[in-house]
Amino acid sequence: MTPEDVLQFARERDVKMVDFKFVDVPGTWQHFSVPIRELEENTFIEGKPFDGSSIRGFQTIDESDMLIIPDPDTAIMDPFTAVPTLSLVCNIAHPGPGMHKKPYSRDPRYIALKAEEYLRSSGIADTSYFGPEAEFFIFDNVRFNSANNIQYAEVDSDEAYWNNSRNGSANLGHRLRVKEGYFPVAPNDTLQDVRSEMALILEELGVLVEAQHHEVGGAGQAEIDIRFNTLLKTADNLMLYKYVTKNTARKHGKTVTFMPKPIFGDNGSGMHVHQSLWSGEKPLFYDSEGYAGLSQLARYYVGGLLTHAPALLGIVASTTNSYKRLVPGFEAPVNLVFSKGNRSAAVRIPLTDCPSAKRIEFRPPDPTANPYLAFSALLMAGLDGVRREIDPSEHGYGPVDRDLYHMPEEELREIRSV
Incomplete structure (x- = not known):
């Protein structure tokens, strides 16, 4: 899916809320939600901020500002919410100057992406x-x-x-x-x-x-x-x-x-x-x-x-x-x-x-x-x-x-x- 596909998917299903999910280091999903108006094509590029110091294995409180970057390919309707809710799995990135949108090295999903990239670069398999x-x-x-x-x-x-x-x-x-x-x-x-x-x-x-x-x-x-x-x-x-x-x-x-x-x-x-x-x-x-x-x-x-x-x-x-x-x-x-x-x-x-x-x-x-x-x-x-x-x-x-x-x-x- 492209970001535009996701927005169309949401419109067709009368989505009211968007739930951003990401995984912490121990392997548990964390999440927060926003009204559907807060989801724009630019969200898939610029992300949404959150406090990384409150997530196990992430940041200390003095460097706590982090971003979630939604992956449009993960868009589904959450089957357990009473309110029509779009679910998106996210990657984690840095927000600061010089680091803006750089992937976060402790993000387990980023580590999986790097493992797949390494395999392709190894010449062993793709x-x-x-x-x-x-x-x-x-x-x-x-x-x-x-x-x-x-x-x-x-x-x-x-x-x-x-x-x-x-x-x-x-x-x-x-x-x-x-x-x-x-x-x-x-x-x-x-x-x-x-x-x-x-x-x-x-x-x-x-x-x-x-x-x-x-x-x-x-x-x-x-x-x-x-x-x-x-x-x-x-x-x-x-x-x-x-x-x-x-x-x-x-x-x-x-x-x-x-x-x-x-x-x-x-x-x-x-x-x-x-x-x-x-x-x-x-x-x-x-x-x-x-x-x-x-x-x-x-x-x-x-x-x-x-x-x-x-x-x-x-x-x-x-x-x-x-x-x-x-x-x-x-x-x-x-x-x-x-x-x-x-x-x-x-x-x-x-x-x-x-x-x-x-x-x-x-x-x-x-x-x-x-x-x-x-x-x-x-x-x-x-x-x-x-x-x-x-x-x-x-x-x-x-x-x-x-x-x-x-x-x-x-x-x-x-x-x-x-």
Whole structure:
């Protein structure tokens, strides 16, 4: 879209307010709104001012003046506002003399743009595609407090096993047992319609959905798979994914959390990230003669991911709770090897003979990560592997085509862990 296209889009929908969204360093959307008369073509060039000192990870109070610059390609109608509201995702820029409209170096969206620019300048490829699988829990009740005299946290799901003897319930049956929540039908799966509503809203907003289903966690764990796209577009889509799932759940009196490990003893929520590189219309990760159909370039990319995995975790698994998930025994990918079709490895190579579908899946990330920073870091690590020709087999990263979760302890000790 051009700025004029956006203004026409707004006129056709009788927009009253414009909501400017941008992402902070931890990966949360922030926003402020203005009446539609305040949106002009010039706004997409000159931006709108805001206080950068009040945003986590941005400016100190003595240098707090910042600008948002709306991206016209992100224009959508916000599906959750009663007042007709146009939503625009923004980049961050400096306003001052000599710095006017210079991109802000701490803006996560700008970092994603720079990562894509670096890829194009590298000569290795011109396009990177990312496909995240962000899992989440849908809770019926969340309570917590930390005061001078009390401290507690409680989450509850009507589906959870602990409610099979709840007093006052009309029906205590059809509760899912721990770690038995993958793909059950109703009446065990009570959240089908909620997930479908989320998926259809995403589709209406231009985010293509491939599937939605109940996940392994019995207390309302879910996953909605969205179609892969370029790095920046996928990061934008993932932010919208979180916005839609959380607000749809709220409409039903429920709470969505992307916390990696909200329930002790049950599966956590990961964000497995599928990745591939292309040059024009040519997929670069496929070679029919290679292991699992991988090209040598793809192997080097895998080598970069596995070599840098411990450092990557600080970005792709960025909370203390992330490391409650990354433990053995809960389908968590803690073993630094690659393997074909093997979900116990940190890097899985999905089985396919289709060149355009050949990709690698990095499994340690979780959905608390800032997607702009996470995808950029993964791309840089993979490209470093290509640049330095880090073959994973030559560095002890496999392939290991065995169930790593049930490997004898003495053999497992020989495999590095995240």
